[in-house]
Amino acid sequence: MISVEEERIDAVTATFHALRTGKVPPPLPIPEDLPDNEIRQLLTYANRFLTEFAPLGEAMEQISKGELDTRPLLGRMPIVQSLKALQSNLRHLTWKTQQIAAGDLEQRVDFMGDFSTAFNSMTQQLKDSYEKLVELNKELERRNQFIRKTFGRYTSDEIVEALLDMPDGLKLGGEKREVTILMSDLRGFTALAERLEPTEVVALLNHYLSVMVETIQQNGGTIDEIIGDAILVLFGAPLAMEEAAQRAVRCALEMQKAMGGVNEHNLQRGWPEIEMGIGLHTGKVVVGNIGSTKRSKYGVVGRTVNLTARIESFTVGGQVLVSPTVIQATDQGIILGDEVEVHAKGMRSPLICRELLGHEEHPELALEEEETSCKTLVEPISLDYVVLTGKHFDEQMQPATLVALSHRRAEIEAAGPLPRYANIMFRLEWEVGEEEASELYAKVIRPLDEASNRYLIHFTSAPPSIQARLDRLALSNGGPQPHADHGRGGTTSG
Numbered sequence: 001m002i003s004v005e006e007e008r009i010d011a012v013t014a015t016f017h018a019l020r021t022g023k024v025p026p027p028l029p030i031p032e033d034l035p036d037n038e039i040r041q042l043l044t045y046a047n048r049f050l051t052e053f054a055p056l057g058e059a060m061e062q063i064s065k066g067e068l069d070t071r072p073l074l075g076r077m078p079i080v081q082s083l084k085a086l087q088s089n090l091r092h093l094t095w096k097t098q099q100i101a102a103g104d105l106e107q108r109v110d111f112m113g114d115f116s117t118a119f120n121s122m123t124q125q126l127k128d129s130y131e132k133l134v135e136l137n138k139e140l141e142r143r144n145q146f147i148r149k150t151f152g153r154y155t156s157d158e159i160v161e162a163l164l165d166m167p168d169g170l171k172l173g174g175e176k177r178e179v180t181i182l183m184s185d186l187r188g189f190t191a192l193a194e195r196l197e198p199t200e201v202v203a204l205l206n207h208y209l210s211v212m213v214e215t216i217q218q219n220g221g222t223i224d225e226i227i228g229d230a231i232l233v234l235f236g237a238p239l240a241m242e243e244a245a246q247r248a249v250r251c252a253l254e255m256q257k258a259m260g261g262v263n264e265h266n267l268q269r270g271w272p273e274i275e276m277g278i279g280l281h282t283g284k285v286v287v288g289n290i291g292s293t294k295r296s297k298y299g300v301v302g303r304t305v306n307l308t309a310r311i312e313s314f315t316v317g318g319q320v321l322v323s324p325t326v327i328q329a330t331d332q333g334i335i336l337g338d339e340v341e342v343h344a345k346g347m348r349s350p351l352i353c354r355e356l357l358g359h360e361e362h363p364e365l366a367l368e369e370e371e372t373s374c375k376t377l378v379e380p381i382s383l384d385y386v387v388l389t390g391k392h393f394d395e396q397m398q399p400a401t402l403v404a405l406s407h408r409r410a411e412i413e414a415a416g417p418l419p420r421y422a423n424i425m426f427r428l429e430w431e432v433g434e435e436e437a438s439e440l441y442a443k444v445i446r447p448l449d450e451a452s453n454r455y456l457i458h459f460t461s462a463p464p465s466i467q468a469r470l471d472r473l474a475l476s477n478g479g480p481q482p483h484a485d486h487g488r489g490g491t492t493s494g
Contacts, residue, residue: 005039012046105130174288179236179300180248180280180326181308182221184212184255186229187275187317188441188461195463196271204271205229211258219251224299232305237287238298245282245329252278252320253358253365259318272464275317280356281308282325310344311353314421316443316458317408318367320356333360341420374404374411374456375474381428385414388423388441397427403454405474410442414453418444424457428466440466 008028015025027047034040099107105127108120186192186208193201209226216223216233220241225232233251236244255278263273283304290299307323315321321340337355344351358366384397404411418424421443428438440462448454462470 008039008043012042015046174286174290176284177237177240177287178282178284179234179287179304180245180282180329181285181300181304182216182231182233182235182248182252182278182280183308183312184231184233184252184276184278185312187277189229189274191439191441191461191463192272192274200271203269204266204274207265208262208274211262212255215254215258216251219247219254221247221251234287234300237285237300245280245326248280248282249322249326249330249334249356249359250362250365252280252356253362253367256318256320256367257365275460277312277315277317278320279308279310279312279315279323280320280326281311281323282329283307307342307344307351311342311351314340314342314353316445317460320367321353322356323351323353327354335359335366374406374409376404377402377473380413381473383412383429384427385412385424387418388425400426405470407471407474409445409456409458410470411448412455412457414455416453417450418447418453418455420444420446423460428469438466439463 011028015028028043030040030043030047034043105123107123196204205228208229209231212231213223216231219235221233221235222238223231224234233248235241235248235251241247256276259274259276266273281304283302285300285302285304287300288298290301291297311321311323321342322334322336323342327334327336334356335358337357340353340355341350342353356367381402383400383402385400386397398415400415401413402410403413424442424444426440426442428440441460442457443460445456445458448456459467459470
């Protein structure tokens with residue numbers, strides 16, 4: 001039979017065993033009648049230890065959970081002092097961490113041995129990463145400023161924001177891409193500018209460009225160049241887009257329709273009417289940041305650009321010419337007119353372009369039919385002409401006869417063969433009271449009778465007094481006898 005003393009010794013043993021497993025048992029009961037012997041002293045010592053260890057265990061558990069504000073620890077056990085030191089160090093470490101979180105990456109720890117080394121290494125890595133992040137942010141801001149500066153004025157806000165959101169940003173090294181290019185130019189603007197005051201030229205041009213830029217942006221185009229009165233527009237760069245050719249077609253039609261409002265504005269201010277020709281072509285180009293380290297711009301290069309310019313040069317005022325690749329890319333719906341053979345350097349055969357008259361889905365954008373007849377002059381007008389090469393001519397003036405007239409077109413009999421779409425300068429005899437030079441410019445549309453060198457021409461630039469004289473001639477000479485100008489026979493692609 002186990003004695004009472006043995007039971008109490010077993011209770012003390014169980015208490016210390018519980019402490020070893022991390023549990024703090026309740027104090028051991030000490031009977032009042034227990035003699036003051038070794039058993040009573042052992043129970044008293046165990047209870048005193050439990051009294052000191054209980055708050056210590058509670059504090060240890062709180063600290064393990066990250067709670068550093070524990071109740072004050074009392075007692076003479078060495079571990080209490082060590083725990084207090086640990087608690088103080090952890091509070092200081094918490095403060096250091098808070099300072100780092102606030103942006104002070106110069107904080108260091110030197111009171112926790114190996115932990116200090118690891119902590120300081122972590123802080124240094126954070127500092128290095130932060131400095132690298134700052135530099136990356138600066139680079140990103142420079143990139144964003146470049147995108148805004150390059151495209152902000154000449155493309156829509158949606159495209160600029162899309163470029164800013166692209167993960168890889170804007171590829172500045174250059175890449176090959178299929179785009180549709182729109183190129184427009186005012187007919188006879190150089191001669192017109194010479195007749196106006198400089199301030200009027202700039203005001204007229206700025207209003208025209210403001211209307212065109214707004215129309216281009218509404219259709220998602222990016223203006224790559226504005227050179228005087230010429231505009232080069234990209235569809236499909238810098239941001240790739242679906243139906244780029246369709247957008248370009250609609251944009252070209254809207255630009256031509258907008259010219260009515262532009263000319264109303266001009267007439268209200270006493271300025272002359274202006275006409276615009278547009279060429280469209282789809283093909284591969286190289287796009288990228290072009291220039292030097294001091295000055296560069298986003299641009300395009302390639303044969304497609306040159307061919308678009310060539311197509312545009314074959315247009316007359318109010319006309320849009322589209323290449324076969326544009327017709328193929330737009331598939332169905334576009335309304336096409338006459339064929340136009342475009343000849344360019346390096347091409348063995350001419351490029352067969354078509355005149356764009358409208359779109360079935362947008363009847364409001366249909367372009368007006370060109371004049372279909374010229375009035376025969378009872379008394380033909382003698383004049384001289386020369387074929388222009390670019391902006392210059394080297395040949396001697398040749399005689400010609402003006403035989404029929406309308407407001408913008410005429411029929412002439414030339415001294416010799418004239419190439420289709422050649423630019424011609426005519427010189428009329430001066431009339432009494434005229435203050436302007438009697439020069440006007442036109443483009444050859446097509447031959448009417450090659451045997452007699454009879455051609456249909458379209459006037460591209462005429463001084464107001466000359467235009468008034470031609471209008472008087474058309475009204476006062478002969479009847480409205482139709483000639484061979486059959487205008488634009490409309491067909492639908494697809």
